[in-house]
Amino acid sequence: MRITRVSSRALAALGPTAALAAGLLLGPAVAPAVADSTPSASPSGDGSAPTEAGTSFRTATEIDQGRTATASGSAGDYLYWSFPADSGQRPTVKATVKLPKSHTAQTWQVDVYDGLRRRQACQYGAQTRTAAPGTASVELACVLRTVRAWSEPWANDPLPGTYYVRLTALGLTAADLGLPVGAELRVDSADIGGSAAVDGSLAQPLVPGIAVTSGGKKDDSSASAVLSSTEPDDGWSSGWWSDRWVWTAIGAVLAALAGIGGYTLTRGQGRPRHVPPGA
Incomplete structure (x- = not known):
């Protein structure tokens, strides 16, 4: 900003x-x-970080931003995690794959999807990398676009809600298929602030499973239905407030003060008093 x-x-x-x-x-x-320009890296919650990953969108392991999740798997598996992202945030997904001592060249890729399972493009970062034979690990990164509070229905802009991360190997050979691997995943976000603010907000964040799983008793009609329980520490923002309002007010006050100062400097000394003829 x-x-x-x-x-x-x-x-x-x-x-x-x-x-x-x-x-x-x-x-x-x-x-x-x-x-706000510094990424949020402080752990949230008092529980331990997840040590496993899901195998599909529905079984994705929920993680909080600022925490490092680990998982063990086999080459050829699809590893899934999910995390919440709110408006004004620019998430950065970093993944590290630890490979066995003996392997051929392997290409790994990390993909990010939003709550509607739309694949989100990376602004920059090594989303796909190939590990040479014998390489101990490979690191991947994906910096998403800034999450918007509102967008046109036809647009593919990132919106507040749950995001999915999928980590997998591409084009494995038969010799590498099934080899044990380890994975580490971490998500941090930079708060972009009012420069990314828009005039509008979603009625509800894009959290999947709204009509699938009930968060309360079956006979409780007021219970909220959610499939994903992760959300930002301070809750989902309403979308209307941003620091853009502060800077707009500051600009208005400074403009008014500048106008008053300019008028004071440029006004005349006043009209001379009328002197009667012959005085």
């Missing part, structure tokens, strides 16, 4: 009152903007 800098000369030109008002407004707004 771009941070607007106001020079001391500009504030001095507006006068001490304007400088004080701008300082009070800019002070609390700059600190969150700087803090």
